[in-house]
Amino acid sequence: MAIRLYDYSLSGSCYKVRLMLGFLGLEYERVQMNFYPGRQHRSPEFREINPLGQIPVLEEDGLRLRDAQAILCHLANSHDASGEWLPRDAERFGPVMMWLMFAGGELMAASAARLHDALGYELDIEEARRKARAAFRVLDDHLTAREIAGARWIVGDTPTIADVACFPYVALAGDGGLGHEEYPALRNWMRDFRRLPRFRAMSGIPEFI
Amino acid sequence: MTVTTDPVALNQWVPCAWDGQIPVGGSLDTMIFGQPIHVQRTGEDSYRVAAVDGTTERELPVQVRYTCVFTTLGDTPRPLPEIAEFDEADRRITGCGNVGVNTSPYRLVENFLDMAHFAFIHTDVLGALDQTEVLAYRTEHRKEVDEIWAIDCTFYQPAASKAATGGQLTRYVYRVMSPFSVMLYKNVVTDPSRNDAICVFIQPKRETECLAYMPMAIVDEVSTVGDLIDFQQSIFLQDRVILENQRPALLPLDPTSELPTRADASSIAYRRWLKAMDIRFGILEKQAA
Ligand SMILES: N[C@@H](CCC(=O)N[C@@H](CS)C(=O)NCC(=O)O)C(=O)O
Numbered sequence: 001m002a003i004r005l006y007d008y009s010l011s012g013s014c015y016k017v018r019l020m021l022g023f024l025g026l027e028y029e030r031v032q033m034n035f036y037p038g039r040q041h042r043s044p045e046f047r048e049i050n051p052l053g054q055i056p057v058l059e060e061d062g063l064r065l066r067d068a069q070a071i072l073c074h075l076a077n078s079h080d081a082s083g084e085w086l087p088r089d090a091e092r093f094g095p096v097m098m099w100l101m102f103a104g105g106e107l108m109a110a111s112a113a114r115l116h117d118a119l120g121y122e123l124d125i126e127e128a129r130r131k132a133r134a135a136f137r138v139l140d141d142h143l144t145a146r147e148i149a150g151a152r153w154i155v156g157d158t159p160t161i162a163d164v165a166c167f168p169y170v171a172l173a174g175d176g177g178l179g180h181e182e183y184p185a186l187r188n189w190m191r192d193f194r195r196l197p198r199f200r201a202m203s204g205i206p207e208f209i
Numbered sequence: 210m211t212v213t214t215d216p217v218a219l220n221q222w223v224p225c226a227w228d229g230q231i232p233v234g235g236s237l238d239t240m241i242f243g244q245p246i247h248v249q250r251t252g253e254d255s256y257r258v259a260a261v262d263g264t265t266e267r268e269l270p271v272q273v274r275y276t277c278v279f280t281t282l283g284d285t286p287r288p289l290p291e292i293a294e295f296d297e298a299d300r301r302i303t304g305c306g307n308v309g310v311n312t313s314p315y316r317l318v319e320n321f322l323d324m325a326h327f328a329f330i331h332t333d334v335l336g337a338l339d340q341t342e343v344l345a346y347r348t349e350h351r352k353e354v355d356e357i358w359a360i361d362c363t364f365y366q367p368a369a370s371k372a373a374t375g376g377q378l379t380r381y382v383y384r385v386m387s388p389f390s391v392m393l394y395k396n397v398v399t400d401p402s403r404n405d406a407i408c409v410f411i412q413p414k415r416e417t418e419c420l421a422y423m424p425m426a427i428v429d430e431v432s433t434v435g436d437l438i439d440f441q442q443s444i445f446l447q448d449r450v451i452l453e454n455q456r457p458a459l460l461p462l463d464p465t466s467e468l469p470t471r472a473d474a475s476s477i478a479y480r481r482w483l484k485a486m487d488i489r490f491g492i493l494e495k496q497a498a
Pocket residue numbers: 011012013014041053054055056066067068069104
């Protein structure tokens with residue numbers, strides 16, 4: 001039942017998976033990727049593993065999965081006896097999926113801004129930042145409403161894989177020249193998230209959020 | 210900004226690409242000291258660099274060393290430093306690409322020299338929260354090479370390198386080789402008689418916009434190049450958060466503006482040296498009272 005993760009420390013998408021493996025207390029084998037400057041994720045050898053040429057990829061028991069969000073679903077589905085990380089009731093399942101897609105979709109503009117600023121990717125930085133701010137606005141508004149309702153997490157009363165999927169690129173915003181000043185509810189939520197047992201930071205996440 | 214007129218800055222060799230960044234036949238537009246430049250890879254080991262002003266190009270000197278492509282805008286540049294470790298046959302020589310950092314180049318050098326932040330910023334790797342003290346060390350201005358050295362530095366490190374399997378008291382020597390380059394020697398975990406060599410060469414694009422290159426010559430038979438790079442980049446991206454939040458981004462050279470502590474001895478020596486050479490680029494001018 002060995003788990004293997006194709007990983008790169010500076011990847012926020014890989015960090016989603018590392019966080020989840022940590023929260024679930026799962027041991028895993030790490031395959032080091034030379035993402036930058038090596039671009040190993042674009043090598044023919046790695047394309048055999050993921051034709052999309054992206055990390056993370058997780059393998060377990062003959063299963064090979066790409067996409068951080070899909071991997072979070074798999075880990076919660078197979079390894080979380082409590083069922084709380086991926087609630088199956090109708091009230092929470094749909095919303096968790098919705099915010100999970102948001103994490104892999106709109107929020108990835110913050111990843112693009114970071115790749116531009118830190119690793120020199122050529123892309124329209126103003127556009128990336130504008131889209132990232134719009135995504136932060138949506139999540140901040142949602143979390144403000146949750147605060148008013150007396151709740152702390154994106155869905156339900158406990159953290160779910162939606163929180164895990166959203167945290168990295170919100171917390172890493174600074175790496176892409178984006179501040180957290182305008183998003184008070186995001187800041188409160190990040191502080192709560194950091195206090196979860198077995199939370200681990202990654203490089204680029206400031207101590208002072 | 211316009212191109213700097215500071216002769217001290219202009220007469221430095223600085224990196225403008227890492228070797229391998231540009232495919233053979235390809236090119237890259239970038240900038241040094243506010244000057245747009247065009248870097249072309251003309252062959253496996255050959256590059257052509259030109260300063261671009263509108264439609265006119267002026268060819269610049271170029272050399273490829275320490276995994277980087279270097280150029281200079283000056284006519285009498287200070288030579289690149291000699292770093293013997295890069296010629297040792299069993300070394301793992303690797304660069305780490307380059308990383309963008311929005312601050313002045315001097316802030317990068319000072320962060321690299323500063324041991325006091327290890328325990329707080331690189332907790333459980335380069336320092337531990339219960340052993341935060343920086344022990345006294347010596348700084349020297351080595352006049353024959355005109356470099357600043359800090360010697361006899363020691364710091365307790367839980368995981369000093371990728372090869373580490375436990376904590377050690379790491380011995381460091383720091384060497385500031387030019388205003389825009391610095392390196393360290395730290396004793397190898399598996400062979401205390403040898404030192405890993407880790408450099409930072411800075412490409413100042415504008416006064417507060419840099420690219421940092423980190424060539425390394427490491428003694429480690431086990432780790433892959435990917436492992437070594439991942440380790441170094443993880444550390445540097447922790448520093449980057451701090452660097453980009455330092456104010457002011459420009460370096461004040463007025464001695465009253467930032468209060469030194471013992472841990473800052475190397476940074477004091479660096480600032481004195483910068484002041485003595487009268488460098489202007491990226492320096493905060495003292496406001497008239
Ligand atoms: N949908 C994927 C995207 C992951 C992703 O963007 N990974 C980055 C590294 S953080 C990557 O591999 N980028 C390479 C590329 O897209 O070419 C996921 O959520 O896992």
